[in-house]
Amino acid sequence: MMFVAILRVHGLDRRWVAWSTATWLSVYLFGAVALPLRYPAELRGEVVATGLVVGLILPAVAVTRLLDEGPAFQVLTAARPMLTSRLGWSSAVLVGQAAVAALVASGMSTTPQLLVVADALLLTAAAALSVALFGSSLAWLLPLLLVSVFTAPDVVPWSVNVLYRHTLAPLTFGVAAVLSVAAVATYAFTGSVGLWSRWRGTWKDTADPAQDS
């Protein structure tokens, strides 16, 4: 029962499972839509669909819901140190996400599965870092920023467009690994209140749990 209660605190309930499943299913749909990114890379099949990369934001943000720790005032006044449990929990969330991404990618026969897994991990790590830096309600910020910058044509040099180019999948994994380490380390210290929120004191805005349905 204790274990279930801990999962509940982190937001892992039936509703979350439904949300998460829906987001992964929507990734399949988004994989079918794409805008031209760089001619003639699409013709040669060198890039994944833009819709797929944008769609991967959804499961990335959905899974970081599990990094929630409950009301900020309780976290900030916790009696025990939370460093170790945060390290373990956030690592488990990232590893679990990579595993689910691998499972989903294995169902996509036409797309490069390796890059899909790498992209999913990279965006999830970005979302986790976002939670650690800005708090739970801004989990979408870094993933959306990354995807916007990499999707707008020619903003990032084509030779290092790690989110879209098949051949760069190993590099994508490298970037994802660095981001993951940064996210886990930051989260271990700040938790879901977020560095910015602590500094500004903005966590008080949502201090009343009754309003936070």
Added chain:
Amino acid sequence: MIRPVLVPWRRGWPLVAAVAATQTVVLAWWESWVGSWSATAAALGQALIVTGPVAAAVAAWMARAERSGGTKLLRLASSRASHVPVLRMGYECSVWAGSGMLLGVAVPVIWTARVAEFGNPPPWGWVPLAAGIFGVCLLGVSAGMRLHPHYAAAVAAVGIYGATVIGVLAGDEILAALTPYDTRATFFYATPAWVYLAQGGWFALATAAVAGALHGAGRTAGVLAVAAGMLAAPLLLVGYNDRRPDPAALEFVCATGSRVEVCMPRAKAHMLTDIVDTADEFWKLADGLVSPGARLVDEEARGIPGFDAAFAALGVDTEGAPNVPFPDISAVTRLDRAEFLGSLVGAVVGQPPAGDTVLTIPYPARPGDVLTRWFYDRLGLPLDGSGWPGAPVLDERVVDYSSAADYLEWLSDLSPDDRQRWFATYRDEIEAGTIRFDAFR
């Protein structure tokens, strides 16, 4: 304690997000719109593909934060209809984001105004942009009010991207005119004012209907939906034909350089000086391979109604036509010197006919490789394929020039007159790719 209803520092974020997104997207590919009004308008429309989701996400986040503050209380205690506070938030966000878009739009508009030699800014082109920003803000605010705070912004952004991309993708069919995004080449077309007005109107009304339906204004939402449908109907009817060729844009303008004359459609006339200078540079170097006094005609508009009349008015004499085609500049409004020259070199130095021999890389230089390398060296083009997308790779990784070093030196040592005579003698062989090293003397 509940903070004041609208927390001041948050208000400006949609503006910041909209400026950043618009500028990033539009300025990153300035070569494809600067100087052409229709292309600039299309580029601003396409910027909405990124600006829209970003603005919606910020709106959703703001709405959520304000809801935790006091909007919910306002809604519950409102003496007016309960959707009024929601609409008010949508208005506020769209004013901020719209101002951001305006700032973002100012740079490309001013830039094109300075460069363009043809056309005017489309007077109603801003209507779909403003309506688009208003609509996505309203949808974002609705998502922020209805969904869990952790998901709202992401769902708003990704959902709007998906919906608009489907609209753009289905652009071959009837949905093309419903969105302001035009991914087709737009240089020689003009969009009628009513299309802009209907696009803006239907999108603003449709999103207001969705927001109304979500926030307890069902009857109003119904009326808005019907009105949106009535505005969308003519757009669905015109579909892919929502624009018409502009005969004035297709007229040819010519300029004569020292060795070559260049003719281009008026819509791209601002590139003429650069192109004449670059073509002259090549004509001077390739004297003998190309005839002096030739006329290069840009035929990228071929196939568009009105092109044939403009082409006939030019009075092209195909007898003395140059042996080089006009390089493809159909996607750009700014000359890429390296790509243009590389294309001209590729046209006069032919590839050898494919034989049975399989080349292992690096392969010993062939006569055509020596000639191409000589041209590239003299024109200052990079050999490593970095000059332009799709540039050939001709450096030591691929071609071994050591066996042909003498021929390259011989070619470099020729005086311009000797070179002209040599080029004229072997012109056909060089063009066909059948020239041999025996000729290099």
